[in-house]
Amino acid sequence: MAFPGGRKIATIELRTDRDVSRARSRVSDIMKSKGSRDLMITRFVTAVSEIARNAIIHGQGGRMSVFELPDARLIGVECVDEGQGIDDIELALGDGYSTRKNSLGRGLGGAKRLAKTFTITSAPGKGTVVRMIGMCTTR
Amino acid sequence: MTEKVLETTLEVLKEDAEGLLMEWIDQADEDGAKRSDLFSEREERDQAASMLRAFRLGVRDTSREGDFDLRDEHWADLRGILSEITHERVERGVLPGEMAALVLALKTPLFGRLTDKLVGQPDRLIEEVLIVSKAIDAFALYTNEVFIAEREQIIERQRDEMLELSTPVVELWDKVLTLPLIGTLDSMRAQEVMESLLQAIVERQAEVVIVDITGVKTVDTQVAQHLLRTAAAVRLMGARCIISGISPKIAQTMVELGVDVGEVRTRSSIKNALTDALTSVGVAIRPIERNQRSGA
Numbered sequence: 001m002a003f004p005g006g007r008k009i010a011t012i013e014l015r016t017d018r019d020v021s022r023a024r025s026r027v028s029d030i031m032k033s034k035g036s037r038d039l040m041i042t043r044f045v046t047a048v049s050e051i052a053r054n055a056i057i058h059g060q061g062g063r064m065s066v067f068e069l070p071d072a073r074l075i076g077v078e079c080v081d082e083g084q085g086i087d088d089i090e091l092a093l094g095d096g097y098s099t100r101k102n103s104l105g106r107g108l109g110g111a112k113r114l115a116k117t118f119t120i121t122s123a124p125g126k127g128t129v130v131r132m133i134g135m136c137t138t139r
Numbered sequence: 140m141t142e143k144v145l146e147t148t149l150e151v152l153k154e155d156a157e158g159l160l161m162e163w164i165d166q167a168d169e170d171g172a173k174r175s176d177l178f179s180e181r182e183e184r185d186q187a188a189s190m191l192r193a194f195r196l197g198v199r200d201t202s203r204e205g206d207f208d209l210r211d212e213h214w215a216d217l218r219g220i221l222s223e224i225t226h227e228r229v230e231r232g233v234l235p236g237e238m239a240a241l242v243l244a245l246k247t248p249l250f251g252r253l254t255d256k257l258v259g260q261p262d263r264l265i266e267e268v269l270i271v272s273k274a275i276d277a278f279a280l281y282t283n284e285v286f287i288a289e290r291e292q293i294i295e296r297q298r299d300e301m302l303e304l305s306t307p308v309v310e311l312w313d314k315v316l317t318l319p320l321i322g323t324l325d326s327m328r329a330q331e332v333m334e335s336l337l338q339a340i341v342e343r344q345a346e347v348v349i350v351d352i353t354g355v356k357t358v359d360t361q362v363a364q365h366l367l368r369t370a371a372a373v374r375l376m377g378a379r380c381i382i383s384g385i386s387p388k389i390a391q392t393m394v395e396l397g398v399d400v401g402e403v404r405t406r407s408s409i410k411n412a413l414t415d416a417l418t419s420v421g422v423a424i425r426p427i428e429r430n431q432r433s434g435a
Contacts, residue, residue, distance in 0.1 A: 017325040018298075024323075024357055042357065042388040046396065049359040095397050107360045110396035 002131060003076040006067035014052055014079075015061045023052040023064050030066060031075060036136040044075070044134030047114035050107035051079045051130045057100070059083030059128055074116070075134050082127040089120055145198050147263070148271055151252045152195040160188055162248035172240035177231045186224050190242075193217035194278075201274075209277045221278060225285040235286040239279040246275055306332050308339040314346040315416045317409070321354035329365035333372060340376050347416040348373050351409045353384030363398040370403040379404065379419065383412035 010030065012023045027048045031041045048064075055062035059081025067076035086092045093112060098105030112118040115132035122128040151159065164187055167173045173183060193216040200213035209218070225238050250268055257264040306328070309317050318336055336348065350369065355362065370380040383406040385393075393400075406412040417423060 017327070021323045021325070028356075039388040039391065042392050043395070046357055046359050046392045049357055049361075050396075053359070053361060104360045104364050104398065106397045110360060110398075113395045113397075114392065 002065065002078040003067050003069055003133070005070040006076050008065050009068050010066040012052075012064045012066075013061075014055050014064055014081075016056070017053075020049055020052045020056065024049050027066060027075070027077065031134070031136050034072070034075070034136040040135055040137075043114045044132075047111035047118075047132060047134070048077055050111040051077075051132070054107060054130075055079050055081040055083070055128070058086075062127075069133070073135060073137050073139070075136050077132050077134070079130045080127065085124040085126055085128055086120075086122040087124055089122060093120075145201055145267060145270060147253055147256050147267055148249070149195070149198050151249065151256065152191070152198060155252065156191060156195070159248050159252065160184070160191055162251075163187055163191070163245050166247045167241050167244040170240050170244050172237050172244055174228075174231075174233055174237065177228075177233060186227075187241075189220050190217070190224065191245075193220045194245075198274075209274070209281060217278070218281065221282055222285040225282045226289065229286055229289060235283055238282045238286065242279040242282060243275060246272065249275075306335045308335055310339075310343055310345075311349070311413065312417060312420070312422060314344060314420045315349070315413075316340065316343060316345045316347070317349040317351060317413075319351045319354060319409075323357070324355060324362045324365055326361070326365070329362075329369070332365075333369050336369065337372060337376060340373065340378050345378050346420055347379045347381065349381045349383055349409060349412045349416055351384045351412070352382060352389075353386075353409065355384075358385075358389050358393060358398075360396055360398060363393060363396070363400075367400065367403060379416075381406055381412045381415060383407070383409045 010026055012026055013019060014023065024045050028041050028045045031044065052064055055064070060083045062079060062081030062083070064077060064079045067078065069076050091097050093109045095109050096105045108120075111130075111132065116135050117131075117133040119131045120128065164173065164183060167187075168175075175183075178186075197214045197217045201211075208214075221242075228238055229235070249271060253264060253267055253271070257267070306318070309319070311317050316336075316339055318332065320332065324332070336350075339345065340348065350366065352358065352366070358366075366382060370382065373380040381404045382400070385405055385407055404415070406415065414424070
């Protein structure tokens with residue numbers, strides 16, 4: 001189970017650039033329906049955007065699932081790809097590191113800072129799993 | 140026995156094609172799948188007849204092999220006709236469910252005839268009905284797939300059209316341009332934005348460019364990257380770039396992301412950016428005297 005006691009409420013296939021914006025609007029809609037404020041939506045949706053794009057650029061596509069959690073103030077997102085994996089996660093999380101040219105190299109670290117909790121597991125050659133929890137409301 | 144598994148079905152299709160066709164159309168009418176408002180009797184008949192013909196040819200070849208798979212070579216004719224007819228019907232406003240219902244309506248008359256023919260042979264009857272049923276279900280599903288594929292094409296086309304529409308560079312004043320960005324800024328669009336902007340700088344001899352992102356919902360690192368690169372290119376062309384419309388929530392998010400805008404000028408609203416831009420080209424907006432107002 002990705003999140004203990006969580007219930008999957010949406011799945012988004014990630015293949016092209018356009019799927020990143022689909023993932024964003026899906027998560028945004030879900031958070032809005034839970035009464036989330038704009039700032040919280042913007043923060044978490046930006047994090048979602050980063051990891052979804054990573055799955056497409058570095059992971060050759062993947063799948064994102066959105067979870068309802070027992071604590072109704074929270075929302076969980078899991079992003080799974082079967083790409084090349086990350087050799088050194090600490091390095092990848094560091095600002096300014098990227099395997100690509102023309103990249104700021106701040107996406108992964110930025111997503112970690114924007115989410116409430118952030119875990120990443122990766123095996124070289126087997127893909128990467130990112131799990132994030134975001135705050136919908138503080139009450 | 141398995142080699143001749145659809146023998147009776149084939150017989151029915153050969154012997155009583157006309158009767159089957161009539162009954163099929165009647166059944167479709169009863170099921171609400173016939174659209175007399177959109178198609179004439181003749182058109183409905185012709186469509187159904189060509190489907191039935193292709194179905195018979197498919198059944199003829201299937202009966203030799205025994206197993207059913209819509210992707211097989213001998214169903215190619217029927218697949219072609221199904222997508223053609225689905226296309227035609229959807230174009231005129233038939234719902235995808237109605238198209239599927241039309242195909243499914245063939246079951247009733249066909250099974251009726253099979254039952255008559257195979258009286259006293261319940262095993263054969265069940266066997267044929269099962270396979271034919273599976274086949275017809277697959278055809279109905281196939282029409283749905285065709286429908287979805289067409290929808291996606293339309294969406295794709297509309298998106299391309301929007302993409303072209305959505306990069307208007309507007310001249311606000313001599314040497315001052317603005318580019319209001321709306322929606323998402325993916326790599327493809329960023330490239331177009333950059334191109335049309337740089338082109339406009341040359342054509343209008345612009346000195347200041349305001350890129351307004353009020354309408355951009357999410358600024359992640361890729362969008363930030365595109366904006367910064369656009370600003371850098373504008374600078375290389377000898378113009379100044381102001382990014383306006385950065386809302387408080389986007390500012391906070393960008394800080395968390397660790398995006399550094401460097402020397403690029405940013406303003407919270409397009410109004411502030413315009414004041415800035417006009418000042419730098421030596422123009423100011425100021426109130427006019429009451430007696431100079433037009434119409435006063």
